[in-house]
Amino acid sequence: MTNPKESSAPEPRRLTCARCGTEFGCDLSGNCWCAEETARLPMPVKGEDCLCRDCLRKAAATAEAVE
Numbered sequence: 001m002t003n004p005k006e007s008s009a010p011e012p013r014r015l016t017c018a019r020c021g022t023e024f025g026c027d028l029s030g031n032c033w034c035a036e037e038t039a040r041l042p043m044p045v046k047g048e049d050c051l052c053r054d055c056l057r058k059a060a061a062t063a064e065a066v067e
Contacts, residue, residue, distance in 0.1 A: 013026040017050070018047075018048040018051060019051055019055040020054070020055055022052040024052050024053070033053060034053075037053075037056065037057075
């Protein structure tokens with residue numbers, strides 16, 4: 001018999017954007033919204049965790065403007 005808890009997908013992590021405070025979910029199974037973004041994503045600065053979609057896009061645009 002299979003234990004239902006073992007076969008269920010993990011709950012998404014609830015995160016708070018390090019830059020603006022917006023709450024969002026991160027799906028650890030690899031189906032996170034950030035996987036839909038372009039491959040050239042900015043890396044978080046020291047002490048930051050994931051960013052919300054808007055802040056991630058702003059950081060990517062800023063990084064591209066600097067290059």
